Amino acid sequence: MSVTNNKVALVTGGADGIGLEFVKSLLKNGIKVLYICAINYSLFYSCFSDAFKKAIEVYNQIDIVINNAGIVDETNFERQIAINCDAIVHGTFLAIEEYFPKYKSGHEGIVVNIASLFGLDPVLSCPVYSGTKFFVIGFSQAIGSKEQYQTTKTRVLTICPGITETNIVNEAPMKVRNEDCRKLQSDELKKLKVQPPSHLGKELITVLEKGKPGSVWLIEDNQVAGEIYTPNRFERLRKGASLLDIDQDFLQDVMKKIENEFGVNKVHIIKTDVCDQDQFKAAFEETIKIFKQLDIVINNAGVADDLNFQREININCGGVVRGTLLALNEYLPKYKSGNEAYIVNTASIYGLDPSAGLPVYSASKFFVVGFTQAIGAQEHYERRKIKVLAICPGVTTTKLINYWKAIDKETTDICKKEFITLPEQTPNHVGKELITVLSKGKSGSLWIIEASKPACEIGSPNRFQRILQQ
Structure with a gap:
């Protein structure tokens, strides 16, 4: 039937x-x-x-x-x-x-x-x-x-x-x-x-x-x-920086830690909601006012909150698009100090192989992968000399790993089982490997940083080997 x-x-x-x-x-x-x-x-x-x-x-x-x-x-x-x-x-x-x-x-x-x-x-x-x-x-x-x-x-x-x-x-x-x-x-x-x-x-x-x-x-x-058949389809700053986050207290704590290690006047903090276009644009303007140049933009803001998926999509997808387009169209072409500038969008290993426990979060990271590959394509790079790259970190010991929200109890249990099977790494390792990505990455490229191993570029030509079942 x-x-x-x-x-x-x-x-x-x-x-x-x-x-x-x-x-x-x-x-x-x-x-x-x-x-x-x-x-x-x-x-x-x-x-x-x-x-x-x-x-x-x-x-x-x-x-x-x-x-x-x-x-x-x-x-x-x-x-x-x-x-x-x-x-x-x-x-x-x-x-x-x-x-x-x-x-x-x-x-x-x-x-x-x-x-x-x-x-x-x-x-x-x-x-x-x-x-x-x-x-x-x-x-x-x-x-x-x-x-x-x-x-x-x-x-x-x-x-x-x-x-x-x-x-x-x-x-x-x-x-x-x-x-x-x-x-x-x-x-x-x-x-x-x-x-x-x-x-x-x-x-x-x-x-x-x-x-x-x-x-x-x-x-x-x-x-x-x-x-x-999609399983295993992906084989495996010298002058200063502005830090943007919606949590002012968190920004203050981070700035103190950075000043203790690198000295004062290296970081400028700006409370910003990446869902708000005007706030985001104002943060770019304030950065230019302080440092007189802009060379690298890292779109790293993200949440794992499948219970509130509309907000999650707005931050994880909309925030990346807003930051990328502001950088690409308005600020990097005008204020970059060298021949090239860089945009790095943070995806996740779940943007390559989705988590059954966090379907909306995974989908938002698939979005980041697809958007970055498209906007970072050679045709776009040749027009502006701005590299757009994506990093896909594995499970990293950040706030997000402790404050994720699944859609229900059963899905929460799935998440917990998944996390147990995955190796953790420190944020420090991801930060260190970022330099490798910036120095070696071609525009549109994707990089896995997982299990405390060196950053590894994912071969994107024919990355979807379509074995079609007739």
Whole structure:
């Protein structure tokens, strides 16, 4: 019997394009009823909740949720992150935690999250969009892991469509940051084959029937859906500094320690909320006023708080984007003292292999990896001579390791078991290896710093060796 027979499904973004083809395909394959949900950016929490409630009021059943809503809008990255990341997380959690346990008709529910080909290989003209799709893959792999499935009885699957003839493709050239990116995007899209959305609808059924929990599926060039095998896909300041943090007392303590070791006037502290664009910009301005130059920006602010995932995404994803774009577009080109400048974005080993216990945190670090690779690509470097690099630290004895928050007790237990198996290292080791990364790293490169071992570059060419299961 088909997995869709006599089931009830909810599809976001189902009014046109890929979403509409999903709807048609499900109806042809025995779905009992579909509820189509349009997502309003400013009201997406209430939109989602209302859609689930309406489906239950009318049908008293829900079995499949397809999170398909998404946009390309590099000119408004906060909106883009909210729709492409926050909405995916919210829709998934509503299904898994509130509705499937009570209202699924069979032994399991199914969530399908729509990523993109650019969540595997980032598109250089749209680094934030690419980052959001890396996020979707990381989140879905983590929340869809075998460990999570044993508790949730929900198969979470990811589909990565190639270029598909939809409104999002037609509108994309109008939603990049500048004319250089528009030209770059035009060159990129010319190299890729376009497929009709109807092909995605047909292949959705293959994914629903064959997909294992946490699996990722590529559908491109009108080819049959192929599962991507992702395990082990990643083989393994002289003048002064401004320190930014939202905790003023913490900054004061850090400054005292640095002054004791390196002397006074080496560090300037600025209380800053990286979620606030104006505060972030003011911190850059204050740094220039004090030191008269700027050569290195390290976007290191981050939290592990899956209980408050919207704040977590805003800090871990939005904060990195804000810091990178301010540095890249406004300050480093004007105030760097040499031929080159540097941006270092802190990801995590969980941005390479996601934690089943911290799915949103893992996804946010996948975002950092994808965004950094895209914005740090050679095409961007040649224009500004600014290297953008990412470091992926292993488990490090910082505040974060003691103050993480998982989504529930079962997931907390998964986290604890994971941490026990991973070797720890000191922050001092990561700081020491940062110099290696700065001196040797090429723009767009990724570096693992784990288990107190030397920083190791992750080979990014063909990093996703797509062994497709036909």
